[in-house]
């Protein structure tokens with residue numbers, strides 16, 4: 219299987235750690251990521267209006283490129299995953315969007331949702347398997363109490379994302395167990411971090427991040443992991459008195475697989 | 484050409500493409516909305532306003548500009564209605580009109596340099612055309 223990979227804009231710049239750790243770990247775990255030769259920013263937010271055609275094109279270009287190279291597209295950033303997965307769903311199920319996007323792109327073979335979009339975590343769960351992952355861990359993160367922060371985009375809408383149980387997800391907790399740490403379940407793990415309000419109304423971020431940080435700390439978490447650069451930013455930059463550290467899940471994965479030069483960082 | 488409120492409401496309904504007539508006004512969307520405390524028209528009232536063709540209430544509300552597009556409302560609605568899609572329809576109606584942009588790039592010069600690109604792209608998609 220070819221693991222075509224869509225990094226997205228933020229992973230090439232502000233969230234390089236998320237991307238670099240992901241590539242090394244994928245290599246070590248036997249699913250090397252092959253970056254699409256050309257890709258454009260996904261637009262960061264899913265265009266909800268059915269007449270928003272231009273806003274869907276970059277996702278469809280990436281999906282069509284992956285179709286021509288084996289038919290699997292791996293994503294990592296929660297926002298990219300959300301946008302690409304939902305646009306793919308539209309291309310498979312909404313005839314009007316399908317036709318208008320194809321009229322515009324003029325591909326040799328019209329694109330109708332053939333590519334399978336997999337989040338990196340889904341590859342770990344469904345292709346590698348958490349048991350096999352566990353067997354490859356050389357530095358189990360024993361004693362670490364980790365709160366998985368899902369946020370909103372990976373899970374919702376459940377019917378389209380079909381990532382995990384939309385209200386009681388466990389994929390990140392099972393991942394945490396596989397790398398030898400202890401998952402901490404807390405109420406706010408699948409509530410929004412306030413996202414793009416970081417640009418337009420920080421008071422909303424401060425309020426919501428405060429609730430998330432307190433909820434995790436009160437449940438006994440010592441740190442967060444996340445898959446989303448904007449969640450990571452809000453959790454840290456808009457925290458109040460409680461400020462648990464935040465890592466990307468691929469960073470703790472690299473740590474557990476012993477892939478960080480010089481040991482712990 | 485003068486567009487009546489009823490016509491505006493029809494355009495909003497088409498853009499939102501969610502079946503507001505199924506709404507039972509249970510308020511679960513508003514109870515689950517993490518920014519309801521900042522909104523002048525709560526999500527369930529946005530649904531009600533659209534159902535009643537009150538386009539001006541929708542277009543004057545601050546709610547769409549506080550909405551995070553987190554989809555908690557739509558996910559947890561027992562009737563499959565999407566208040567999030569109504570918020571988007573109102574935003575688009577506003578920003579697609581001439582001079583409707585809400586975000587002045589010059590005001591962002593001093594943003595935190597750790598802010599991920601994703602946040603800027605998202606904000607410009609939501610607030611500007």
Ligand code: SF4
Nearest residue numbers: 506507509510512560
């Ligand atoms: S949750 Fe659904 S049914 Fe209940 S008020 Fe909101 S939109 Fe209406």
Ligand code: SF4
Nearest residue numbers: 516550551553554556
């Ligand atoms: S999508 Fe908007 S209206 Fe719906 S729950 Fe989230 S913030 Fe509230």
